[in-house]
Amino acid sequence: MKNQKPTKTKEYNSKEFLLEFFKDSAIDNGDNVLTISNVSPDFENFIGKKAPYKFVFDIATHDKIKDSELIMQGSYFLLAIRDYLSDKGQTSLLKIHAKLDSTNPLFKKYKILESKESSLDYIYQFSFSSVYQYLNDKKQSTNTFLMKSNSPPDINMNKFKTSKCSNEEISSIDPTAQYNIAKSLLDKKVKEEIKPLKIILKEKLSKELFRVKDHYHKQIKEKDDEVESCANKIKMLQSKLRHTSYERDRSILRRLIRESEERLEMLKKKSYKERLKAEELFHINDEIEKHALSIKNSLINLTVFAYPIFEIHVSAKGKKEILKYDPILNKVI
Numbered sequence: 001m002k003n004q005k006p007t008k009t010k011e012y013n014s015k016e017f018l019l020e021f022f023k024d025s026a027i028d029n030g031d032n033v034l035t036i037s038n039v040s041p042d043f044e045n046f047i048g049k050k051a052p053y054k055f056v057f058d059i060a061t062h063d064k065i066k067d068s069e070l071i072m073q074g075s076y077f078l079l080a081i082r083d084y085l086s087d088k089g090q091t092s093l094l095k096i097h098a099k100l101d102s103t104n105p106l107f108k109k110y111k112i113l114e115s116k117e118s119s120l121d122y123i124y125q126f127s128f129s130s131v132y133q134y135l136n137d138k139k140q141s142t143n144t145f146l147m148k149s150n151s152p153p154d155i156n157m158n159k160f161k162t163s164k165c166s167n168e169e170i171s172s173i174d175p176t177a178q179y180n181i182a183k184s185l186l187d188k189k190v191k192e193e194i195k196p197l198k199i200i201l202k203e204k205l206s207k208e209l210f211r212v213k214d215h216y217h218k219q220i221k222e223k224d225d226e227v228e229s230c231a232n233k234i235k236m237l238q239s240k241l242r243h244t245s246y247e248r249d250r251s252i253l254r255r256l257i258r259e260s261e262e263r264l265e266m267l268k269k270k271s272y273k274e275r276l277k278a279e280e281l282f283h284i285n286d287e288i289e290k291h292a293l294s295i296k297n298s299l300i301n302l303t304v305f306a307y308p309i310f311e312i313h314v315s316a317k318g319k320k321e322i323l324k325y326d327p328i329l330n331k332v333i
Helices: 014-021 041-047 059-064 076-086 176-242 247-269 272-290
Strands: 008-011 026-029 033-037 053-056 068-070 090-096 111-134 137-147 162-164 294-316 319-326
Touching (some): 014 137, 041 076, 111 176, 111 319, 176 247, 176 272
Parallel strands (some): 053 068
Antiparallel strands (some): 026 033, 033 053, 090 162, 111 137, 111 294, 294 319
């Protein structure tokens, strides 16, 4: 199993994501084809297809490899895995093969009389998937955090040999406190990751809001101009009517005045400003919603590392002592 240092982040990469998800399966990582076999029946039933799976990452290879799955952002398999993980965090239980090294400088001043494994201690590795959705795009990242007691230890898990252990061996542990701390660290990490996205979305939203407001400002101005023009036309016709003596011309002017007044009354009754303002508000809210950043965090995997704490009986200057030694942190506790 690949283990990582605390708070290490992997930016979205389809192949790395598949390797992380299928890490407990048999993997043949070729140059152009990633073949996965010995997959859990639970996942096979979920996706409706038996392993092995042949994943390829370009169309040319996909055309050559029979029954291959083309992997690219938004592909069926990636979406299916994301849905599978959304309500199923996998748990791995591993035992670290830690031994007592009597030549350790920590014991230089002691004579070791006896040593034995006295109890188990635990390190928790939480792997989270974060999916960011905005406009018509998605981004995914994986963050992994190591937790021991209530803080992240500064250790590299790659240097330790591990083996699987049964649920019964660590059935009494409760990682809730460690999970909550890891989740808090994830929230801080995500805030940093989304800063560039938020800047981009803010700029795009600002442009769209300007476009919407400018459009409706012009629409309202056009209607205002139309009302003003209609009112001015009525005044002009009324002025002509006062200075016209021929009855035929007066009749025509009175008809035009009547039609213009009806037009003006109709414009006022439609309450165009209220209607256009309501439309503007609708489109503004629509743009704000479209430019919102949706974040979904899921626990992909919890790995529990169990390892022994040693009880060491020592002698120093004729006095006997009992020490507790943590072989992972390499210190007396």
